[in-house]
Amino acid sequence: MSTTKKMAGAVLATALGAAALAGCGNGDEKDGAAPSGKPESKTVTLVSHDSFNATPAVLKEFEKQTGYTVKVLKSGDAGAALNQEILTKGSPRGDVFFGVDNTLLSRALDNGIFIPYEAKGLAEVPEQYQLDKAEHRVTPIDSGDICVNYDKKYFADRKLAPPVTLDDLVKPEYKNLLVTENASTSSPGLGFLLATVGKYGEDGWKDYWTKLKANGVEVVDGWEQAYNERFSGSAGGKKAKGDRPLVVSYASSPPVEVLYGEPQPAVAPTGVSTGTCFRQTEFAGLLQGAKNEAGGKALLDFLISTKFQEDMPLQMFVNPVVKDAKLPEIFTRHGVVIEKPETVTPDAIAKNREQWVGAWTSLVLK
Incomplete structure (x- = not known):
């Protein structure tokens, strides 16, 4: 993407x-x-x-x-x-x-x-x-695949299992840990919104975002700010002292962390919550x-x-x-294969995209 x-x-x-x-x-x-x-x-x-x-x-x-x-x-x-x-x-x-x-x-x-x-x-x-x-x-x-990524060190230090699914993200143990991008201004932000539409359907995605908001999700304008400034697990995040160990990014992000690590790590410092993805x-x-x-x-x-x-x-x-x-x-060693990503048909997106984004904006940003 x-x-x-x-x-x-x-x-x-x-x-x-x-x-x-x-x-x-x-x-x-x-x-x-x-x-x-x-x-x-x-x-x-x-x-x-x-x-x-x-x-x-x-x-x-x-x-x-x-x-x-x-x-x-x-x-x-x-x-x-x-x-x-x-x-x-x-x-x-x-x-x-x-x-x-x-x-x-x-x-x-x-x-x-x-x-x-x-x-x-x-x-x-x-x-x-x-x-x-x-x-x-x-x-x-x-x-x-647009997916939630997690900072392995954060969860290991606290002996807390990282989230795997969208359902996990609304649990109390992950309160105030996730940063995502604005669905109206960002491709991964929109993709993450569509993941929730694909998972919970027209009748359930709004309730899910109500719970996610109550659980302290942070929304920023774009990927660069989310990943390199607010996320604690990225190279950019470390420099910026980000404090969010969960971020909406891509399944390919962990191999990139290895490729550009200084020094290059033997194991990716970030992981992917494989049940949160949109293809x-x-x-x-x-x-x-x-x-x-x-x-x-x-x-x-x-x-x-x-x-x-x-x-x-x-x-x-x-x-x-x-x-x-x-x-x-480096992809096959440090990346993950998303077997069952969420999908939404192009026709459904065409018919509902503006409505979904508008409802999301009213629900999450106001």
Whole structure:
């Protein structure tokens, strides 16, 4: 996920930002002659949320295979980036948009910003991720799970078992321990709200949040503040002296803590409450009005190639969706597999998202 994403790589946000800039390609236009005699751009522009990243060598491989250079245009978080593409529908800022997830998918599709295209290699992506299979307006690229993370040391020092399920979080022993993100401003915050909708249904999620509020849940604007400032278990949290040992983050956050630990720990200092998760899938699509439609199609093909899929985990801290793509060892050793995440259908999200967020805001923030 998205936001994407936002993912726990922001433990060292500065380092990842530098890596992302290095992975953007040179952005220069290289013009050649198309069969029609008209100039054909040899640059394909990918519009994305801020968390898109790829190894420079992998993007060079795409350039070598196709002759197209990738230019990446980052546009804030996933919601802000999508809003800009809706506003510029028909005259997009690029050729391909990456980073719309299943919580916002219906909004993108209803606004008609994508050209249908069935990417080569899509047969290797399980149907569970192909949420627009009938029309192929978007291509699934990655998945991740929004979950509560916990500070192992905090619970070990107090000989208190960490919570496992959503039900656990409202128990007295976990009072004043959880920090989450605002569901109206944050992708993981919205995902956590949807986890409770998926678990307790339309008739029960409000009662659950009433109990969670009474149990002292803290709400902040976004993931960066929650994880790196308020959470006691992160590298950023230690510097900021966060005092909340429970935080809404991602199932991929513990491997990131190992990867960027100084010194690198043998065991992840954080864990995942596996019964609190919501499954997030991110998509990419060819933008309506793309100046380089052929290059955009080639890029979508590449995004679900094994080469790119196996590069993603350590670049964006998400899981590949292609069947045979392998996870890096640090993921398999320190990560967790969420067997039964909560889900909500895109149609249900489309129909109820604004209502749910509005009700959540009135219930939790007022």
